[in-house]
Amino acid sequence: MSSPTSPLSEKTVRVTVQGPHGQQGSKDVFVAETGDGPPVLLLHGGGPGASGVPNYHRNIDALAAAGYRVIVPDLPGYGRSGKGIDQSDPFGYLADTVRGLLDELGLARAHLVGNSYGGSAALRLALDTPDRVDRLVLLGPGGINTTRALPTPGLTALLNYYTGDGPSREKVETFIRTHLVFDDTAIPDEAIEARYQASIDPEVVADPPLRRPSGPGALRTLWRMDLARDRRLRRLPTPTLVIWGREDRVNRPCGGHTLATTMPDASLLQLARTGHWVQFERSELFNHVVGAFLR
Secondary structure (H helix, E strand, O other), X not given: OOOOOOOOEEEEEEEEEEOOOOOEEEEEEEEEEEOOOOEEEEEOOOXXXXXXXXXXXXXXXXXXXXXXXXXXXXXXXXXXXXXXOOOOOHHHHHHHHHHXXXXXXXXXXXXXXXXXXXXXXXXXXXXXXXXXEEEEEEEOOOOOOOOOOOOOHHHHHHHOOOOOOOOOHHHHHHHHHHHHOOOHHHOOHHHHHHHHHHHOOHHHHHOOOOOOOOOOOHHHHHHHHOHHHOHHHHHOXXXXXXXXXXOXXXXXXXXXXXXXXXXXXXXXEEEOOOOOOHHHHOHHHHHHHHHHHHO
């Protein structure tokens, strides 16, 4: 896939991450950014081989041109960021890391745009510290109606990527072409290959960032990951735009209705003939709507 045409500055930031029991750690977070204006963080999804800039390559230039400082990190466990996350509370760990990144960048507040796994991180950050988030855009976020029924075929494929016979190019291609998008003809073969190569980083294979909760604390982890059950959701004041593809095969589109009827200031846009990767498949509409909403 092509890269944004605007020049991107790149750096790795060491952020402080608060642990689940009050202990502090640190994580190296790779960040690309461009543009000037109110800060907008774009948080990518959790599929195998995902990372920030490729996930949003059709959106970065448009948002920068609309007058925003566009900040695109690789989430922990992905791309050029440090590997390993707290598996007892994955969404909480991601939220803590993004908050630490805001601190290191000197940002008291920012808009957050999150796709899937990144949407879960954005929503959890807003629930934990609503004063740090100006506006939220959630694109088929995880943790909404995902633990109350059997996983979707797309989520099953994602969670099974590193199990069984292990990662493979065929698994990546099936996940992306069958589950991630509605129209697979828009995905070039080189994008599949890039995602596959990133997914077989030995550090990632040894410690996959997104996997099924297991062990004695599995039920508690699942409970923490069910964001729709969080009582704070009904009181969250953050203006929120929820965008969901009607043909999403990873996270159930009914999650959009759940958020729109639970959150006090949430609007829902559901798009026909669109899968899980809204910002890619409907990039022109996405760029226009999100730019206007953030203003």
